[in-house]
Amino acid sequence: MIQMFFSATQYAAATVTAAIRAGQFGPREGVRRILVVSNVAAVPEVSTPLDRMPGFEKLRPEFDEVRSWNEFISPHHPAGWAPRAQDAALWEKAVRLAWDLGDEPVEIACESIQANPSRAVADIFADSPLHVYADGLMTYGPTRNRVPHGMSSRIERVLHLDLVPGLRPLLLSEYGVQPEAVPGEAMVEVLAQLGESGAGLLAGLLPADHPPTAVLLGQYLSAIDLISQDEEQGLHLRMLRAAARAGHRDVLFKPHPSAPSVYNETLEAAAGDLGVRLTVLNEPVLAETVFAFLRPKLVIGCFSTALMTAAAFYGIPVARVGTDLLLERITPYENSNRVPLTLIDAALPHAERDEVGTPLELKGMAEELTPLVRAVGYCMQSRKHHALREETALWLAAHLAEYQRYFKRRRLTSLRLPGGAPVRAEALRRNPAVRRAVRRLRSAARPA
Numbered sequence: 074m075i076q077m078f079f080s081a082t083q084y085a086a087a088t089v090t091a092a093i094r095a096g097q098f099g100p101r102e103g104v105r106r107i108l109v110v111s112n113v114a115a116v117p118e119v120s121t122p123l124d125r126m127p128g129f130e131k132l133r134p135e136f137d138e139v140r141s142w143n144e145f146i147s148p149h150h151p152a153g154w155a156p157r158a159q160d161a162a163l164w165e166k167a168v169r170l171a172w173d174l175g176d177e178p179v180e181i182a183c184e185s186i187q188a189n190p191s192r193a194v195a196d197i198f199a200d201s202p203l204h205v206y207a208d209g210l211m212t213y214g215p216t217r218n219r220v221p222h223g224m225s226s227r228i229e230r231v232l233h234l235d236l237v238p239g240l241r242p243l244l245l246s247e248y249g250v251q252p253e254a255v256p257g258e259a260m261v262e263v264l265a266q267l268g269e270s271g272a273g274l275l276a277g278l279l280p281a282d283h284p285p286t287a288v289l290l291g292q293y294l295s296a297i298d299l300i301s302q303d304e305e306q307g308l309h310l311r312m313l314r315a316a317a318r319a320g321h322r323d324v325l326f327k328p329h330p331s332a333p334s335v336y337n338e339t340l341e342a343a344a345g346d347l348g349v350r351l352t353v354l355n356e357p358v359l360a361e362t363v364f365a366f367l368r369p370k371l372v373i374g375c376f377s378t379a380l381m382t383a384a385a386f387y388g389i390p391v392a393r394v395g396t397d398l399l400l401e402r403i404t405p406y407e408n409s410n411r412v413p414l415t416l417i418d419a420a421l422p423h424a425e426r427d428e429v430g431t432p433l434e435l436k437g438m439a440e441e442l443t444p445l446v447r448a449v450g451y452c453m454q455s456r457k458h459h460a461l462r463e464e465t466a467l468w469l470a471a472h473l474a475e476y477q478r479y480f481k482r483r484r485l486t487s488l489r490l491p492g493g494a495p496v497r498a499e500a501l502r503r504n505p506a507v508r509r510a511v512r513r514l515r516s517a518a519r520p521a
Contacts, residue, residue, distance in 0.1 A: 074104050075174055079142065079183040079194055081111040081151075083123040083359060087267060088208040089182060090132045091259040092232050098182070098204075107172070108136040111190050112143050113152040120330065126357050127274060128267035140172060142190055155193040164197045182206055186228065186245070187218045195224050205245065206232035209378040212242040212252075213446055214412030215454040220248065234260060236381040237416065239439030243450045247457040261386050264361045271362035275354075279367075283350055285325035287316040288363060288383075290374030291336065293329030299410070300402055306336055308395040310343050312373045315394055315424035317347045319371060325352045327360055364389055373424045375399065376410070376417040384433040391433060392424035393417050397478070406484050407453050415449050415479050416442060444468045445476060452484050466490055 076098060080086040086108065092098060093106075114120035123129060124139050133139070142151055145168070156164045169175065182204040183191035195203055205228055212233040220228075225248040233242055235254040242252045279285065289312040295302045309326070316324050326340055337353045344351035354363065360379040364372070364387045372383045375395045383389040396418035403411055420438060422429050448468050451461040469491040473480065477492070486493030 075107065075177050075179045076104055077107045077109055077179060077181050077194075077198075078136070079109045079111060079181070079191060080123060081113045081184060081190070082208075083126050083129070083267070083357075084361075085184055085206075085208050086110075086123055086129075086132055087263045087359075088232075088234065088255060088260065089206055090135050091263045092206065092255045093135050094263070095256045095259040097232065097253065097255065105177075106136045108132075108139045109142050109194075110139060111151045112141075113150075113190070114330075117143055117150070121357050128270035128359075128362075131266040131269070132263070145171065151190040151193075153189065155189050156196055158196070161196050161199060165199070168197060180204065182232075184208075185211075186220060186224070187216060195227075199223070201227065203228045204230055204232060205250070206255075207242075207244060208234060210236065210376075210381060210413035210416055211409050212244050213237070213240055213416060214409055215243045215450045215457060216245050216247065217407065217409045220245070225250070234382075234385075236378070236385050237420070237439055237442060238385075238435055240442055240446065243412075243446070243458075247454075257386060264359070264386070265365060267359060268362040268365045271358040272366045274356055274358060275363065275366050278354065278356065279325070279352055280323075280350070283323045285321075285323045285350075285352055285367060286369055287319070287321035287324045287371040287373065288360075288367065288369045289313060289316065289324060289326045290360060290372065290377045290379055291326065291328040292375055292377050294375065294399070296329075297410075299399060304398070306339055308375060308398075309336060309340050311394045311425065313340060313343055313347065313349065313351070315373055315392065315429075316371065317349050318425070319429050321371060322348065323350045323352075325354055325363065325367070325369070327354045327358075327363060330357065361386065371430055376414045378413065380417060380421065385435060388432050390430050391421055392427070392429040393421040394424045400478055406481060411453060412446060412449060415445065418478075419445060419476075444472075445479065448476075449479055452480060452488060452490070455488055 078089050080089060110122050110124045112120060112122040146154055179198055179201045181194055181198055181201050183194055184206065185191055186195060186205050228245060228248065228250045231242060231245050231250055231252045232255055233252055235257060289309065291309060294300050295305045313324065328336055341351055361382055364383050369389060372380060372389055372391045373394055374380045375393065380391045384391045396414055399414050400418060403414060419442060447461055448465045451458050451465040473492045480492060482493060
């Protein structure tokens with residue numbers, strides 16, 4: 074048996090390594106395990122693939138070999154390439170020949186099955202069972218794109234991190250795929266090993282006399298067209314001011330690897346005005362390594378998954394900034410970032426208005442968040458989740474006033490849910506579908 078694990082980030086590789094060590098892929102005996110690394114950065118040539126990042130040597134022993142998907146499909150880009158349907162069998166033969174797989178059965182473990190390179194791999198190995206693993210808050214939201222029956226029927230489970238204990242993921246649930254949590258202890262252990270390499274790097278970069286007590290997380294939201302670069306720069310400034318407001322004078326900013334350096338320069342100038350000592354961490358170190366090494370007293374971000382890993386894995390107080398702006402801007406309603414954004418907005422204190430510095434109370438949080446996430450998920454993908462309609466309507470009727478910011482009136486109107494605008498007779502008369510139906514009825518009613 075050959076097990077192939079496809080990963081595009083160090084965090085993803087850490088997640089699947091934790092699952093392996095927890096026994097979720099069976100015993101090692103008689104199995105050949107291959108880690109296939111993808112670099113999906115816009116310009117892969119100038120970014121560091123995960124197998125060359127500090128700490129990868131801690132993950133390497135779990136795999137018999139490491140392969141590069143970028144090298145195999147070159148000059149194609151992993152995020153944009155998939156085989157033509159008529160060529161998939163030829164590509165499988167090519168992979169088997171290049172990597173000496175022979176005719177052995179293959180199992181695939183991959184990230185988001187809705188996008189390449191996972192979608193391409195699933196097409197190429199058309200008879201292989203699939204294990205989808207997810208490392209972020211998007212797991213709790215509905216599946217973005219339709220998955221063909223021939224592919225969905227092969228997905229055996231969704232492996233995910235239990236970042237909100239008790240909250241059940243919606244991802245792929247419409248296909249009957251069951252979620253399975255990766256034990257948090259196993260993940261923390263893997264992250265600790267990764268952090269051993271990063272700790273030395275951080276020790277050399279951070280001031281020993283005044284170590285940062287607050288961490289700011291950048292996401293580079295302008296890259297996915299949620300807000301403009303100027304607005305994102307403004308979010309970073311708001312994070313810094315919120316940290317200063319909470320009494321922190323030593324702050325670390327961890328920008329997104331693809332973010333322009335002008336973000337850092339603006340933030341450094343603002344820090345000087347506020348009397349804050351700012352350290353900008355541009356090195357490829359996981360946020361979780363920073364959490365474990367620094368043990369900060371506060372982490373501030375927008376809606377990064379790292380906010381929840383800080384709270385769930387390390388018990389560090391967390392706070393949010395900018396979710397109100399993003400809830401207004403995020404389009405379309407089906408955008409997969411909507412559920413992570415909703416979770417962070419609903420669960421975390423507002424860094425600019427609320428008292429911060431107390432660890433998040435995760436116990437019992439799922440009880441409040443479950444109906445909200447299911448209602449948002451239904452509104453995002455109502456055709457895929459018919460069974461959620463009745464409970465969504467009942468919950469909205471009772472709670473919409475409190476949770477109005479997560480729902481758009483136009484969407485509620487189109488779904489005929491509480492909170493939507495009443496359908497007016499004039500609007501019905503102008504509706505093309507209604508007009509066609511009326512013409513057919515009148516035609517059928519005319520005497521022969």
